[in-house]
Amino acid sequence: MPPSTRLSREEVVHRIRLLVTRRQLLPGERIGTERALAQAFGVSRFELRAALEQLESTHEIVRRIGRNGGVIVSDGRFECNLNTLESLAHMAKRQGCELTCALMRAAVTSANEADMRILQLPTGRTTVYAVRRLRLLDGEPLSVETSRLPAYMFPGFLDCDLEAAFYTQFERRYSVRAQSVDEALDCASAPHEVCEALGIGDHARVVRVRRITYDGAGHPCERSMDLYNPTRIRFTSRASGAARAMAHVRSAESAAV
Known part of the structure; x- marks a missing residue:
């Protein structure tokens, strides 16, 4: 395309929106690579990036690196996978974001009835650690996480770095490896402290995820509750290879009937 007819930044932005x-x-689907889009619009990579920066500033796209990277459609929400041991920090990194953590409070406390039942605490071992942390995505509040851990499994845990990944510390310091997780999702009214931390209205509705984590022997090693700002999160659940294979078998069986 001759220089006199090159597209302006606003025109490139318009064409990308039109393409979407x-x-x-x-959200989550790829528009294309920077190289392919620059060639399609007849502009330089430098000119394309100016348009992409504008679209990123309005949370319409994100740019990711790697084999599956490129220019990705976005609605400004963080995509979180359910029922996976992958940490939020790893999910954020894959999406080109940075997840950090700020400790709100930590204490040793007596187990309540739910702790006794869900964590399957042995007789005489009725103490748990209660840890509350604020999760921040690119510096902005994303969720408040409250974890309750059996103290007998993790002696001295409150002396650890409580802003670091728990599962990594379970394995390195206590040889307890998180092996599986059960999660349940619903909506709830957030208490004042949580609303204040997330920067949302008092008693606003949040997305609540309750999680139980199990070690290699199938024993519960953590119960937790995450309260997410609903405007910043989107949840996904992907079937494993075995589950997909079973679905194909069932589909074939149904077709044969």
Whole structure:
């Protein structure tokens, strides 16, 4: 394309938006690579990046590196996978974001009835650690996480770095490896402290995820509750290879009937 007819930044922005609309691309889907888009629009990579920066500033796209990277459609929400041991920090890194953690409070306390039942605490071992942390995505509040851990499994845990990943410390310091997790998702009204930490209105509705983590022997090693700002999160659940294979078998069986 001759220099006199090169697209302006605003025109490139418009064409990218049009491309998303025409192809009906959803959040998380790839628009293309920078190289391919620059060639398609007849502009330099430098000129394309100016348009992409504008679209990033309005949370319409994100740029990711790696084999599956490129220019990705975004709605500004963090995508979180359910029922996985992958940490939020790793999920954030894959999405080109940074997740940090700030300790709100930590204490040793007597187990309540739910702790006794869910953590399957042995007789005489009725003490738990209660830890509350604020999760921040690119410096902005994302969620408040409250964890309750059996003290007998993790002696001296409150002396650890409580802003670091728990599962890593379980394994390195206590040889307890998180092996599986059960999660349940619903909505709830957040208490004042949580609303204040997340920067949302008092008693606002939040997304609540309750989680139980099990070690290699199938014993509960953590119960926790995460309260998410609903405007910043989107949850996904992907079937494993075995589950997908079973679905294909069931589909074939149904077709044969």
